[in-house]
Amino acid sequence: MDDFIILGAGVAGLTAARELLRQGQRVTLIEKGREVGGLARTFEREGFRFDLGGHRFHSNNPSVVRWLHELVGEDLLRVPRVSHIKLNGRFVTYPIAFPNAFTAFSPLQATQLAASYALAHLTERRRPDHSFEDWIIKRFGSLMYQHFFQPYTEKVWGVPGRELAAEWAAARIGLPNLWQAVRHTLRPSAIPPATAIDQFYYPRYGFGTIPQALARDIVARGGQILTEATPICVQPGRNGFELFGTTPAGSFRLQGRELISTIPLDHLLGLLPQNGSTYPLHYRGLLCLFLAIQRPQISGDSWTYFPEPSLLFGRTHEPKNWSPAMVPDDSHTSLCVEIFASPGDPVWSWPDEQIRRQVVAQLGQMGWLAAAEVRHAWVVRLRHAYPRYDVGYRAHLTQVHDFLHQWPWLHLVGRTGSFRYLNSDGVVEDVFRFLAHRFPQTAVSIQPMPQQNGRWA
Template identity: 35%
Template sequence: MTTAPEPIDRPTPPVAVIGAGPAGLTAANELAAHAVPVVVLEQDRQIGGLAKTVEYRGFRFDIGGHRFFTRQQTILTLWQSLLGDDLLVRPRQSRILYGGRYFNYPLRLFNTLRNLGIAESCRILVSYLQARLSPIRPEASLADWVTNRFGRRLFELFFKSYTEKVWGISCDEIRAQWAAQRIRGLSLRTAALAMLLPAWRRGGRLRTLTDRFYYPRLGPGMMWDALATRITAAGGMVCLESPVVAIHHDEDRLTRLVSGWGSKRAEWEVSRVIATMPLRTLVRRLIPPPPPEIVAAADRLRYRDFLTVALVVDAPDLFPDNWLYIHDETVRVGRIQNYRNWSVEMVPDRGRSFLGMEYFCFAGDELWEMEDAELVALAKEELVQLGLATAAQVSDGTVVRMPKAYPVYDEGFEEAVSTIRAYLDRFRNLQVIGRNGMHRYNNMDHSMLTGLLAARNLLGENHDPWLVNVDGQYHEEDIG
């Protein structure tokens, strides 16, 4: 951000926040708490974005499984103030299902050795030593990044097939920045230390190896409902089913937004805009339109879409994990959530389980276009194939699709984002935040922090949300 956003000079038209996900609601809450007029425009009929909680016949599930953990005391304090005793502390247990065997994740030495055997373990060690002696330079792709830290053999066993199932492209096409951002600081050496040494000897745990997390008693939706209640109680507005379809501007300011269609069409004169909508969509909504090279850069950005098939299983305690990673190329499911192990109150019947079969896809492809009944049948079949339940035990199911769930870090994305940022920087009353607003695979606390910083900029402070989750400046140290 090279141009500081203009601070609020009340009274003004409202600040418009586009999107009622974690980032947008956090920004709106901070502004409303300081008596700044604010309106949140959300395209969905429910708040929370990717982190929403869906209810189905008394069962609850969230889209992807959202752990609440952070090193930012300001964000943790906000969570605790919103939910109090409803913010549970949960143990993390997750495993990898590979070759019909369960591997602890994070990896544990003796479990891994027992499952792989001495010969395979030796191959992994030799591969690791080769990578340390002759690392790949330059380190351009995810494959390069993981191989340099774990060796080629472990990359092929535990990273390649699952990662390509998730992203739908080769690990050679995924940029190294994704791995550096998501699993920063992890290597075979640090993983081995985590296997062998107690926490007090390691001087604290890596973020990737966090073994406990916070979780709302009835799912993440409790958090967003509490935030929305605060916003409206302070005089702000949260408008659902209000997609922003046009963003009018002059040379250096956004002036007016149009939301909805037909009878639900509304026009909003705005003083400032904080946007969480995908960068690609934001550029396409601008009127007059940007130059062709900016539109081309926006169209260059790609997103991975996601769907959950939630299954009711007439059996308790199917497996002890919060979730399983499925490293099995014979099935299409990538991950399986066990919602009662996140919170028992997600499942109303103690004698049943509620599982989320998670599929990664692109909108418009064969999986995305399947009928809901076909997807439920597929998920049921794969659950049985994996040996996790019998067909007779699966009694019901539902499907939720989530477009643009993950911004893709493929070749050329950085140049495209930089081009768009340089153009958008001319608008002194616009800030972009959150995962899709910045085309950055942030954790939830990072997204909320970008919203908090953007709001505080309008209150007269000076922060750069683009620094969040880059160099640790806002990750390791509290902002106060």
């Protein structure tokens, strides 16, 4: 019997497994995919390496940074962050800086935006903070909302801003949160938000180095990682539970005392008995188009953001700008093009070739590349890229927690598993928070920082 069985071998599952093994526990990891790493893995083909959407590592917690240094060693690079957002046809520095961002607009439009901002403080003060839209309009005015916040936010999440929780606007969110950036510009704080950092850590051979290093250590410590393993059901027993599943080699049955789930909540609920209810919690998907390009460089950016609805994609990054080892040689570069979409959206089921053609045509119109320069293209679909904070999601999440509490041996950890918008550093802290709670008598090497806005235990 295992002491712990862990579902999912992303950063959360791997970090938990490693620390539990260090504490002398017996651990088995069950991973559905062929490789470990989850959202944080690095895709490698023909000498090109791509993260699934560029992953930078940043933490304000020194013990997390130390943890990273110990894990990755001398292959950890320090990379300057240079990002732009395309607003009104112009590339403006991102995070958005005011009044610089107004230069994307005519003097008349800029005046109207500023007036709308000022007016909101008189007319919108009593507006309730119900939705993302309410929250922004109350503080910035409707014109600022329409021009700066609404297009990119709705592109990322695929729903109107009035359906997203206001809490999301205030949360400590990385990629799609323009508000963080704006707020930091207007009122800089001692600890910059994740969106406002100007340097980050990055492993020379891609972010996937982190899960790979964790996995190696797990195996070296006697832990077991089953890949291509699909769990089918969990049966609670007297001293824990039994887990049944399949691999290409056949079916398996494992017994465990405690179960850590880092997999999507809907998957977990499907494994458990008595799950008659469905909970309206939604994950947002992502399509990554990877382009291998015969040209030394496209842009100097770490990330470029594209809010325009007419463009199929929402964000790009050029891996070579993060580490030269991400491309086979100096005459080549590459692009990771992110298309925000979920199953059911038309683009989700387009053939890969159609996605490639449309994106390359749009990049060509922007003058970024010529179709003949594209040597290879690959598409990866991620169904559970982001937990989406819809209006009312918190109550649904509480219902799920209440349902799961009947099994004290079951723990939710990480971003995907606990439906919290955490970056990988937050995931690592979350694992250590869990360990400190579960093994209060044992010293842990990472002291989690106080909970950030938007996080909860």
